[in-house]
Amino acid sequence: MSEAVVERVAAATPGPPRLEWQVATVVSVQQETPRARTLVLDVPQWPGHRAGQHVDVRLVAEDGYQAQRSYSIASAPAERTVALTVERLDDGEVSPYLCGVLQPADGVEVRGPIGGYFVWEVAQGGPLLLVAGGSGIVPLMAMLRHHARADVSARAAVPVRLLYSARTLDDVIYRAELEKLADPPQVEVVLTLTRDAPPAWSGYRRRVDRAMLEAVSWPSSAAPHVYVCGPTSLVESVATLLVDLGHEASRVRTERFGPTA
Amino acid sequence: MADQPFIARGFHSRRAAAPPGRLPPGQYETRDFPVLSAGPTPRTPLESWDFTIRGADGGQSSVRWSWDELQALPRETPTVDIHCVTKWSKFDTRWEGVSVDTLLDAALTAGVADGAFVLAFCDGGYTTNLPRADVTGGKAWVAFGYDGAPLAPEHGGPARLLVPHLYFWKSAKWVRGLQLLPSDEPGFWEQLGYHDRGDPWREQRYQGDP
Amino acid sequence: MQTEELRLDGNAAGGVLRQVFAEDVTAALATCAGCGTSGLVGSLLEYGHGMGIVLRCPKCDSAVLRIARARGRLHVDLSGVRLLTIPERVSLA
Ligand SMILES: Cc1cc2nc3c(=O)[nH]c(=O)nc-3n(C[C@H](O)[C@H](O)[C@H](O)COP(=O)(O)OP(=O)(O)OC[C@H]3O[C@@H](n4cnc5c(N)ncnc54)[C@H](O)[C@@H]3O)c2cc1C
Numbered sequence: 001m002s003e004a005v006v007e008r009v010a011a012a013t014p015g016p017p018r019l020e021w022q023v024a025t026v027v028s029v030q031q032e033t034p035r036a037r038t039l040v041l042d043v044p045q046w047p048g049h050r051a052g053q054h055v056d057v058r059l060v061a062e063d064g065y066q067a068q069r070s071y072s073i074a075s076a077p078a079e080r081t082v083a084l085t086v087e088r089l090d091d092g093e094v095s096p097y098l099c100g101v102l103q104p105a106d107g108v109e110v111r112g113p114i115g116g117y118f119v120w121e122v123a124q125g126g127p128l129l130l131v132a133g134g135s136g137i138v139p140l141m142a143m144l145r146h147h148a149r150a151d152v153s154a155r156a157a158v159p160v161r162l163l164y165s166a167r168t169l170d171d172v173i174y175r176a177e178l179e180k181l182a183d184p185p186q187v188e189v190v191l192t193l194t195r196d197a198p199p200a201w202s203g204y205r206r207r208v209d210r211a212m213l214e215a216v217s218w219p220s221s222a223a224p225h226v227y228v229c230g231p232t233s234l235v236e237s238v239a240t241l242l243v244d245l246g247h248e249a250s251r252v253r254t255e256r257f258g259p260t261a
Numbered sequence: 262m263a264d265q266p267f268i269a270r271g272f273h274s275r276r277a278a279a280p281p282g283r284l285p286p287g288q289y290e291t292r293d294f295p296v297l298s299a300g301p302t303p304r305t306p307l308e309s310w311d312f313t314i315r316g317a318d319g320g321q322s323s324v325r326w327s328w329d330e331l332q333a334l335p336r337e338t339p340t341v342d343i344h345c346v347t348k349w350s351k352f353d354t355r356w357e358g359v360s361v362d363t364l365l366d367a368a369l370t371a372g373v374a375d376g377a378f379v380l381a382f383c384d385g386g387y388t389t390n391l392p393r394a395d396v397t398g399g400k401a402w403v404a405f406g407y408d409g410a411p412l413a414p415e416h417g418g419p420a421r422l423l424v425p426h427l428y429f430w431k432s433a434k435w436v437r438g439l440q441l442l443p444s445d446e447p448g449f450w451e452q453l454g455y456h457d458r459g460d461p462w463r464e465q466r467y468q469g470d471p
Numbered sequence: 472m473q474t475e476e477l478r479l480d481g482n483a484a485g486g487v488l489r490q491v492f493a494e495d496v497t498a499a500l501a502t503c504a505g506c507g508t509s510g511l512v513g514s515l516l517e518y519g520h521g522m523g524i525v526l527r528c529p530k531c532d533s534a535v536l537r538i539a540r541a542r543g544r545l546h547v548d549l550s551g552v553r554l555l556t557i558p559e560r561v562s563l564a
Contacts, residue, residue, distance in 0.1 A: 019489040023267045056486040060266040065274030065348075070483050093275065101271045109267045114485035116498035117513020232476050254514070256483070259476045297520045298474035301532060347521030386534070415473050430522065453523055453548060454541030467541040 019114070020045075021058060023107040027081055032173045036087045036135065037099045038074065043082050043110060049073055051146040052119040052139045052227065052255075055084070055112030059094060069094045072138040072229075072255070073113060076145035082110075085173060087135035089260060118255040122150040124225060126158030129217050131208065131238050133165045133230025136257060137173050140229055144181060160187045163216045165208050165234065167195040190216050208234065210241050220246035225253075232256040283342065284350055285461035291349040294416065299449065302414045303384035303435050310419060312403060313438035314368040317376030320440060324368045328419070331403070334359045339402060341425035343432070344461040356423055357406030361396045361439075364403065376441035380448060381422050384435040389448035390457060391424065391431055393441070400426055403436060428459040428466070474518070481515035481526045487538055488512070491547055492557070500556040505533030507553070512536070 024041040031037050054072045075083035088099035102108060120128065120143045128147070130140040140162065147160055166172045172191060182189040192204035192212065204212060218224045226247060228238045235256045242252050279290045307328040316322035326334075338357050344350045369375055380390045395401065404423040405412050412418035417434030424431045430450050445457055456465040464470060485497045497513035508530040515526040515535055523539030523546075537548040549555075 019486060021266075054483075054485075058266070059269040059272045061272050061274045062268055063274060066266070067272075070486070097269070097272055106270055107267060108269065111486055114489065114495075114497075115482045115513065116485070116495040117480065117482040117511055232478060236475070254480055256479045258479055296474060296477060297522070298477065299518050299520075299522075299525045300474070300527060300534075301478070301516075301518075302474045345521075385532070450522055450539065453537055453539035453546040454544065455522070455539070469542060 019111050021109050021111045024082070024110045026102055026104050026106045026108060028104055029102070032085060033171050033175075035099075035171065036085055036173050038083050038085045039098060039102065039108075040075075041082045041084065041108070041110065043112075046080070046082060047113070049077055049082070049113035050116075050119040050121065051077055051142040053113040053115045053142075054139065054255075055082070055110045055114060057084075057094065057098070058109040058111075059097060060109070067094050070114070071098075072142070074138045074141050074145075076142060076149055078146075078149055082112075085135065085138045085141075087173075087260065118227065118229070118253050120146070120225065120227060122147060122154045122158060126160065127218050127222055127224040128158055128160045129224040129226045130160065130162045131164075131213075131226070131228045131230075132162065133208070133234035133238075134167070134171070134257075135173065135260060136228075136230025136234070136255070137164055138229075139255060140227060141174055141177075143227065144178075144187060148181060148186070155186060161190065161216060161218075162187060163190045163192070163208065163212070165192045165194060165230070168193055169196075169198055169201070208238055208241075210245070213238065213241050214245060217242070217245070217247075220248070223248070223251065226251055227253050227255070229255040230257055231260045232258055279350075279352075283352065285344055286464050288344055288348055288350040288461065291351055294351060294354075295345070295347075295349060296415045297345065297347065298415070298434070299387060300385045304414065305384050305419070305435075305437075307419060311437070312364070312420070314364060314373055315438065315440045316368075316374030317441040317443050318374035322371075322373045324371045324373055325438075326364070331359060331405075331420075334363055337402060338406075339423070339425070341423075343425050343429050346428040346430055346455070346459070346461075346466050350461075354425075355408050356402065356404040358402035358404030358420070358423060360399060361401040361403065361422075362399060364439075365393075365397060374441065376443045378442040378445045380440040380442055380446055381431075381433040381436050382438055382440060383433050384437055387433055387435070387449050389422075389431050389433050390442075390446055390451055391427070392445070392458060395427060395431075395458070396422075396424060396439070400424065426460070428456075428461050430455065431459050477518070477520075479517040479519065480513055481511075481517050481536075482513035484517050484519065484524050484526060484538075485513070487524065487540075487545070488536075491538065491545060494557050494559070496555065496557055498558060500554075501535055501552050502554040503528040503531065503533055503535050504551050504553040505535075506531040509554075512555075 024043040086098040313325040526536040535551040
């Protein structure tokens with residue numbers, strides 16, 4: 001390919017040349033769990049996104065006070081609206097606003113999509129191992145939704161396993177959708193409940209540990225693409241264990257959410 | 262930035278009402294003690310910890326105190342308000358430490374070359390610059406106790422600088438010494454546009470603020 | 472609250488990095504001037520708060536990139552990065 005052609009193709013890439021703040025409109029809200037809510041946003045100049053990317057949200061009060069946080073995109077790249085799922089931290093500053101105050105038809109300032117590191121596309125192939133803690137499921141859900149929309153042969157070529165750690169069964173975000181994905185098993189979903197499990201619960205009921213990862217993940221020889229997301233402490237312990245189990249550090253991608261537990 | 266921020270309906274800053282005259286401009290009161298850090302928490306064992314004052318002769322002259330030697334110096338227990346440039350202030354924080362006067366007097370008596378400015382240096386590579394006059398005269402301490410207990414690592418323990426009349430980034434965590442300097446040299450945040458002095462009552466946040 | 476619990480991936484800084492660079496650099500390769508290790512900018516460790524952000528080398532903890540916003544200016548310290556290798560944005564379409 002000649003240089004001129006490369007330039008023309010690059011110039012034709014969609015998306016604004018700079019990342020600007022925009023006022024998105026809340027189209028709808030949906031309570032996912034007692035503590036988590038999905039906001040569906042209409043972003044006027046949305047260039048499309050890749051599974052795993054996030055947006056920055058900025059809140060400005062009347063007296064000029066500002067708060068800014070990042071939120072992963074839950075919706076599949078093919079969708080025209082942008083869905084965020086926010087878990088409410090009671091002593092937090094921004095999440096109670098997004099989970100409570102913000103209503104349909106309200107505006108909210110966002111910029112994005114952001115990040116080219118924690119992204120996955122079907123074309124990258126598999127196997128794909130996803131490990132989530134709490135709201136860390138959100139960008140992984142975008143990957144699962146992207147996978148579910150791929151054509152049958154592409155999908156079949158990429159086996160997917162999700163290990164998802166939540167406090168209780170009620171805290172499992174997207175539970176119905178995950179159950180559907182897991183049956184028929186295009187995706188293997190393994191839950192572990194760290195606080196409270198129903199009496200009949202036969203799954204894991206502890207924090208993610210080495211034995212659990214060894215049981216759930218493919219051996220390092222299968223060279224899975226691994227994405228780990230959630231509270232910083234969980235992400236760091238899981239990533240360290242995976243590297244100890246022989247997975248190449250560069251194949252283990254992480255997205256730390258901070259102290260969200 | 263040139264863009265006009267959009268006001269978020271129903272979003273309010275958490276400004277608690279504070280007694281008049283106690284909050285510097287633009288600040289709000291917090292009851293928490295937020296952890297702000299530009300790096301991981303260093304963990305230097307007390308046996309190998311020391312505090313050094315280096316002279317303005319490029320550090321050729323210097324004095325150092327081991328942890329035990331520092332502990333043996335006269336202590337003070339200031340109760341002060343602290344003001345972070347990120348806009349929170351916390352009232353009546355109780356500290357324990359050694360006055361910088363005590364340390365500087367000892368250093369100068371020992372022949373350490375004096376200078377008009379200091380650069381505090383820390384484990385983890387953090388630095389911050391201050392006029393010498395702001396760390397003398399009973400205004401600054403090397404603090405190792407907070408609220409009746411040893412200073413926690415996330416708040417700068419084993420020891421941090423405490424200069425409460427300036428924005429709190431000047432109160433360097435994990436401090437290991439002071440470099441006296443003949444002229445001002447910007448520290449970690451000052452290199453990135455923050456003020457060389459940082460007086461919260463004059464809102465000296467950024468370079469160029471009066 | 473340990474400071475390690477507050478850290479994020481460099482990927483989280485993608486928004487402000489996109490203000491600085493014409494391309495998304497979270498997928499760019501940065502070589503640490505401190506120890507010579509190369510890694511994706513998105514995999515550096517971000518320590519950020521209201522004053523600014525510091526992206527550190529996960530191997531040696533050196534500050535690779537530092538960014539602060541002050542009085543309508545972004546101050547960007549690149550002295551900790553020896554080399555930045557940025558993939559060109561070439562569309563697959
Ligand atoms: C790339 C990225 C993507 C993310 N995606 C999502 C997502 O999809 N969904 C989601 O719910 N969250 C997500 N997060 C987390 C999100 O950005 C916020 O951190 C979260 O919503 C909490 O914000 P808050 O303002 O409510 O809480 P904060 O006010 O920030 O407080 C959070 C908690 O940490 C403590 N804390 C915070 N800062 C300090 C400090 N300096 N010192 C001491 N304690 C402190 C608080 O006490 C509180 O318990 C993401 C984060 C990143 C970086």
